[in-house]
Amino acid sequence: MAVDWLNPYHLQVASFVLINTLLGVSIYVTLATGQLSLGNAGFMSIGAYTTAILTTRHGFPMPAGIVAGSVVAALAGIAVGIPSLRLTGVYLAIATLGFGEVVRVVFVNWESLTGGAVGIAAIPQMGRELLASLRDAGFAPESIGLRGNQFISLSVFLILFASTLCAIGFFFRLGSSRVGRAYAAVRMDERAAEAAGIDTTYYKVLAFTQGAMLSGFAGALFAHATSYISPADFTYHRAVEILVFAVFGGSEHLLGPVFGAMLLTALPELLRSVSDYRYIVYGILLIAMMVFRPQGLIDPPLVNRLAGKKAAGGGSRDAA
Amino acid sequence: MNGKIRLAGLVFAFVFAPVLLGATGYAEKGKGPEIHAKIGVISILTGPGAAYGEAITNGFKLAQEEMNARAGLRIDLVIEDSSGKQEQALAAAQKLINSDQVVAILGPTLSTEMKVVGPEANASGVPIMGTSTTAQGITQIGKFVFRNSLPEALAIPASIGKAVRKYNLRKVALLYGNDDVFTKSGYDTMKKVSEEMKLAILTTETFQKGQADYKAQLTKIKNLAPDAIFCSALYEEGAVILSQARKMGIAVPFVGGNGFNSPKVIEIAKGAADGLVVATPWFGEKDDPKVKAFVAKYEKRYGKKPDQFAAQAYDGLTLMAEGLKKAGKADRAALRDALAGIRNFHGVLGTFSFDEERDVVMEPAVLIIRNGKFQLFR
Structure with missing residues (x-):
């Protein structure tokens, strides 16, 4: 009766792939205006902590917590973005990296609110909450041939899948809109863009905020997928990991970071059979990428070739 | 002569082999299914x-x-x-x-x-x-x-309890790593136990993972002259703290948690490790x-x-x-x-x-x- 091929393990890995995909998209958005932000781990932690505190201490329902997490992260994005966007290039990268560490240290030391280094446990988990409320409504997952844990993992996966699809769809459409073209103009030449009448500061802050909001959203989902968070989850390792998604997959096309996040999250799991050596393989792969394809795995010419001639949106970027 | 013994051995083996095999088979059956x-x-x-x-x-x-x-x-x-x-x-x-x-x-x-x-x-x-x-x-x-x-909640009361009784401690200083779950929860227990035993906590100092210089915290502690220092640290940081404390002339006993309990402490701190009290589930010389x-x-x-x-x-x-x-x-x-x-x-x-x-x-x-x-x- 039970659908045996539906393995919660595979769904679990797929769920983390999707969360990382959202993070990959979030770094792409800021990169689309030519800014390198390493603060995504910080925004992610803001989103995660906001929803964790609201749902565990103040009885907020989970969707409200997730929305609040994204909004607070976006507000933090505006607050950080306006002063720091006067910096460019490596200076911005360092400033945002510093921001991420500041946020983490605040979470470590603000014990009354965040529990300090011990973190926040027993955060409601999406799948378990959904199953509990459906059971109250008289629905049993067994009636559609699923075991409890299959249903939990499947619902988490589907929620994340829908969220990720929406995010990718939104930013894909954005790319060929007025805003997306303004982003591209700012990225290619900021002064020329300004001369052409584009409010560069506005668009840069907008992109930065969008990236922060998406990171916060991913962080909130992360909190409700693992049900436990601590400041140690949001160190600069996480920021670098997110950056690697973009570097590995390619930062010039939306699908680059998406693909990079998917591959680099799934890879350590696929390599479980060589347990002790899997991170060696991972490292070698990264080095090989830098040698043979420094622009990343996916770039606009490749997408155009794959998509035939119709890719007009990518075509304009080809000029870069 | 030699051959005869070999022959006898062979006969013996043939006769007794089924008996022995049967015996082991019986033993396995006796223990139930595997x-x-x-x-x-x-x-x-x-x-x-x-x-x-x-x-x-x-x-x-x-x-x-x-x-x-x-x-x-x-x-x-x-x-x-x-x-x-x-x-x-x-x-x-x-x-x-x-x-x-x-x-x-x-x-x-x-x-x-x-x-x-x-x-x-x-x-x-x-x-x-x-x-x-x-x-x-x-x-x-x-x-x-x-x-x-x-758990730390069992280990730390044991080590503190014994140290207090033995050294008649009254005023102590607390020192812990505040960015690690393990050392933080160890500190929480130390604080609770100290309060329960009515020890005067002179100061509470913190450090971070991977820190190399603890002189600021230790100088403050030294000036307050506690009877002992309760330190919640992993051995990497703990051993360095011990060695710097001894060099600064702090001779009072240190009481540590589970994370302090490693032969590496002695390796790193050498003679300075003397006087460290820890509680542990494992004592290899028992x-x-x-x-x-x-x-x-x-x-x-x-x-x-x-x-x-x-x-x-x-x-x-x-x-x-x-x-x-x-x-x-x-x-x-x-x-x-x-x-x-x-x-x-x-x-x-x-x-x-x-x-x-x-x-x-x-x-x-x-x-x-x-x-x-x-x-x-x-």
């Missing part, structure tokens, strides 16, 4: 913290060999890496529970990992036992969650045949003395085997009930019981470093 159990292990095999994972998996493997050498039980271990990350630990647990269909899980290594993995295993009805998770609130996750590692046999076997196999983590892992799998034997079959729910009922189990850590909340009941040994060696603190 229990075949697949047990999952989540451990840190790569990345920082892999040293803990190595000791732990060594302990498991040694115990596995021993258990499998006996009749009636066969244990297969499926070992998965977590790299010390919660997501990886959770994925590994899902794999073990759903793909490998293990009957129980040993691990994961860190308390933070357990807080993510525990609820999942509990919801799936798989018994899970931490052998190195010492933070508070682990077994309270659910009725399938066990641990056999001495005059107990079980402990001696374990230490000898481990040393022969891996070329070094077992530490606390190896010993806890060894006892962890032995406890699982005990539970399986009591349950009589490799069944998740039956194993859980059998494990929860274990009392007064005699392992290399000493006499061990699970309490009502599946947490540890045992008497920790309090040790002090004297002349560069861990000794029982009396």
Whole structure:
């Protein structure tokens, strides 16, 4: 009766792939205006902590917590973005990296609110909450041939899948809109863009905020997928990991970071059979990428070739 | 002459072989059907913290060999890496529970990992036992969650209690790492115990992971002249703190938590380590045949003395085997009930019981470093 091929393990890995995909998209958005932000781990932690505190201490329902997490992260994005966007290039990268560490240290030391280094446990988990409320409504997952844990993992996966699809769809459409073209103009030449009448500061802050909001959203989902968070989850390792998604997959096309996040999250799991050596393989792969394809795995010419001639949106970027 | 003996031996062998075979066959039948159990292990095999994972998996493997050498039980271990990350630990647990269909899980290594993995295993009805998770609130996750590692909440009161009685302490200074779950929860216990014992806390100083210079904190502590310093640190930082404190002329005893309990402290701090008091579930020099046999076997196999983590892992799998034997079959729910009922189990850590909340009941040994060696603190 039970659908045996539906393995919660595979769904679990797929769920983390999707969360990382959202993070990959979030770094792409800021990169689309030519800014390198390493603060995504910080925004992610803001989103995660906001929803964790609201749902565990103040009885907020989970969707409200997730929305609040994204909004607070976006507000933090505006607050950080306006002063720091006067910096460019490596200076911005360092400033945002510093921001991420500041946020983490605040979470470590603000014990009354965040529990300090011990973190926040027993955060409601999406799948378990959904199953509990459906059971109250008289629905049993067994009636559609699923075991409890299959249903939990499947619902988490589907929620994340829908969220990720929406995010990718939104930013894909954005790319060929007025805003997306303004982003591209700012990225290619900021002064020329300004001369052409584009409010560069506005668009840069907008992109930065969008990236922060998406990171916060991913962080909130992360909190409700693992049900436990601590400041140690949001160190600069996480920021670098997110950056690697973009570097590995390619930062010039939306699908680059998406693909990079998917591959680099799934890879350590696929390599479980060589347990002790899997991170060696991972490292070698990264080095090989830098040698043979420094622009990343996916770039606009490749997408155009794959998509035939119709890719007009990518075509304009080809000029870069 | 020689040939005759050989012939006699041959005849003897032919005559007695069926008898002997029959006897062993009978013995096996007498013990009932063989229990075949697949047990999952989540451990840190790569990345920082892999040293803990190595000791732990060594302990498991040694115990596995021993258990499998006996009749009636066969244990297969499926070992998965977590790299010390919660997501990886959770994925590994899902794999073990759903793909490998293990009957129980040993691990994961860190308390933070357990807080993510525990609820999942509990919801799936798989018994899970931490052998190195010492933070508070682990077994309270659910009725399938066990641990056999001495929690800080038991270790620290023991070491502080003995030190207070012995040195007649009245005023103390607290020093802890505030960005690590382990040292932070150790500090919480230290503070609670100090307040309960009505000790005057002169100051509370903090440091961060990987810090190299503790002179600012130590100077402040020195000027306040406490009777002792309670320090919640892992050995990496703790050993450096000890050595800097002694160099600054702070001669008072140090009382540490579980993380301080490592031979590495002596290696790094050398003579400065003298006077450190720790409570530990594991004392390798104990005059107990079980402990001696374990230490000898481990040393022969891996070329070094077992530490606390190896010993806890060894006892962890032995406890699982005990539970399986009591349950009589490799069944998740039956194993859980059998494990929860274990009392007064005699392992290399000493006499061990699970309490009502599946947490540890045992008497920790309090040790002090004297002349560069861990000794029982009396």
